[in-house]
Every structure is written in structure tokens, then in C-alpha cells.
Amino acid sequence: MKHFLLALLLWLPWPLQALVPLEPLQIAEQFVAPTGWPEMKEYLCCEAAGQAKRETLGQQIPPQLRRTCQLVQQGLSTAVVAVELRDSVERRDFYLHFTKEAGAWKLLAIRNLAMTHLGPPMVELLAGMSPAEVADYDQKHPDASHAFTLGNLRLWTSADADIAGHFARNRTDFQKLLRLVQAGKYFAPTRSAGGASVANGEKAANANPAVHTLLRKLFLAQVTRRETNCDSCLEFVIGGKVDSTVGLLYQPKAALLPPMDPEHFIVLKALGEGWYLYKTA
Incomplete structure (x- = not known):
């Protein structure tokens, strides 16, 4: 019976399975990685969900850039992760803002210094x-x-x-x-x-x-x-x-x-x- 339940769970489509809870830093690292992330949409909301419809931010960034994520702040309902992109010539920074929705962390918005x-x-x-x-x-x-x-x-x-x-x-x-x-x-x-x-x-x-x-x-x-x-x-x-x-x-x-x-x-x-x-x- 145990093996039958496991097989049934694996057969169920993703939305019917329990969402694996991830912390803001983990979501950020997945979102800026150069590889794809099939579960991306489950961890986005609001503005970010409307912007990242098919590809993660990491897929849109030149693959040669190194990505470093740093948790700046994490409270009960909000969090901020800073992301540094760098190569041999320059560095750039942007910031991922998170909110807690129904007990799960979601990426809310992406920001950087304008102009x-x-x-x-x-x-x-x-x-x-x-x-x-x-x-x-x-x-x-x-x-x-x-x-x-x-x-x-x-x-x-x-x-x-x-x-x-x-x-x-x-x-x-x-x-x-x-x-x-x-x-x-x-x-x-x-x-x-x-x-x-x-x-x-x-x-x-x-x-x-x-x-x-x-x-x-x-x-x-x-x-x-x-x-x-x-x-x-x-x-x-x-x-x-x-x-x-x-x-x-x-x-x-x-x-x-x-x-x-x-x-x-x-x-x-x-x-x-x-x-x-x-x-x-």
C-alpha cells in the first residue's frame, strides 16, 4: 500500500501536490540561476508574476555572469534579497522583495537603482x-x-x-x-x-x-x-x-x-x- 500511495503522489499533477516551502534566499537563488525552474510560477505573486511569465530572471541574464545572493532582511511577512551580478569587468546589483502569502514566501517585486x-x-x-x-x-x-x-x-x-x-x-x-x-x-x-x-x-x-x-x-x-x-x-x-x-x-x-x-x-x-x-x- 505504501508503494501504491507513493506512485499515486508522483502521478498527480504539480498543483495537486504539496508546495515545497522555500525561504526567500532559496527562491532568489533558484530565480537567478542560469538554468530553468519549472516550479517558478508557484513562488511568484503580484508584480513579479506578471513580469516573469515564461523565463526566470536568471535565464534572461547573460550566462557568463556570476550571481551572488545575500539575504538583507527577513521579518515575519517581508524579506529582501540582494543579488550581485559580476564578470571580470563590472558588477551590478538588484533587489528581490518578498511577501508571505498564506504562510508561503512569494517573490513580489524586482528593483534596482534607476537611470x-x-x-x-x-x-x-x-x-x-x-x-x-x-x-x-x-x-x-x-x-x-x-x-x-x-x-x-x-x-x-x-x-x-x-x-x-x-x-x-x-x-x-x-x-x-x-x-x-x-x-x-x-x-x-x-x-x-x-x-x-x-x-x-x-x-x-x-x-x-x-x-x-x-x-x-x-x-x-x-x-x-x-x-x-x-x-x-x-x-x-x-x-x-x-x-x-x-x-x-x-x-x-x-x-x-x-x-x-x-x-x-x-x-x-x-x-x-x-x-x-x-x-x-
Whole structure:
């Protein structure tokens, strides 16, 4: 009888068999693998189900790219997995957002930093300038020199691992910048009472000569509190276009961090001592 039941189970079509529960990281690894995944649709929902109808994301990615999945966050009902693609030349990152549906994890949405394709042509143009052209550029852009703009564009379009490396190499200057902003009390609660107060505090912080010098040295565009919808966080913005930005966030109390979601705050990676790499979309 036991063998008969096993044979019957194997004969039943897939939907009538029990769905094998997979964790978000396991689903991500299957979804980005270069081989196909016959059960893919059973682990997708919502937006992701409408996008991946016949092939997994992994089947659409050039097969020579190496894929690395990292669980960024997993709670009771949401999870985020970061995926790095790399070859001998470059790295790229995107983020898989999961939701729990009827007790099973499903891939909800796929996100990455938008419009970064605009960066490389601008980097190529700036990097190819002659010394005379660089001098002319610096004269016309006294607040954002050629060296800063080139470094900022490169950092904006860099992979997460490279941004983390930039932070690690310059941690002392990042901490010095943080202390300067905190000492100035530009974003104190009294300033946060209204939009005008927040804007004035932000303007004053970025106009501080010592702050401005460090921002430029670290290839940061500005310090603000308005990119991640976190009233208690300090955001050191690298750059971006429209509402899709990347930067470094400081919040020493993890409980006060804003939640990740596919509609705005697409990833938050810990860098240590209250610092995080963040991206919005």
C-alpha cells in the first residue's frame, strides 16, 4: 500500500501536490540561476508574476555572469534579497522583495537603482577632457569641480561592494563629517517642526565650509533628511535621478530605521556602527 500511495503522489499533477516551502534566499537563488525552474510560477505573486511569465530572471541574464545572493532582511511577512551580478569587468546589483502569502514566501517585486545608464557616457566625457578643458570646467563650476563631479558620477554608478569599500577606506572622514553635522544641530527636532525649518536647516548644513569640504572630498552631493522618509536619520546623498537615489545613511538605533519596500526604500545594507548603504526608487 505504501508503494501504491507513493506512485499515486508522483502521478498527480504539480498543483495537486504539496508546495515545497522555500525561504526567500532559496527562491532568489533558484530565480537567478542560469538554468530553468519549472516550479517558478508557484513562488511568484503580484508584480513579479506578471513580469516573469515564461523565463526566470536568471535565464534572461547573460550566462557568463556570476550571481551572488545575500539575504538583507527577513521579518515575519517581508524579506529582501540582494543579488550581485559580476564578470571580470563590472558588477551590478538588484533587489528581490518578498511577501508571505498564506504562510508561503512569494517573490513580489524586482528593483534596482534607476537611470544609472546615464552615468558612463558622462564619466567617459569628463575623463577624456584635456588639462585646458578641465581648467575651463573648474572655472565655470566653482562649486562642483571636475574632480568632484567625475568621482561622484563614478560612485553613483558603482556596485554596492564598491560603495561599501569607499566608505571603509574613508571611514575616518565620514565620522568627522557626521560629528560636524551633529554639532551644528542643523536637524534638531525644533527645526523639524515644519517643511521650511527642515529646508533651512539642510541649507545651513550644506553651506557650512567644513561640511562642504568633506562632502566634496567624499564625493557626496549633500546631507539631508528628506530622501528616505526617516525623520531621525541623517542621509549623505551620493546622487541619482528624480526619486531614485543612492547614499549613506546614519541611524545608530536599528529600531528607528524605515522599513524597506519596493515602492520607495528598496534596500538598506549595514556597514557597521550605525551606518548603512541605502537606495530609493
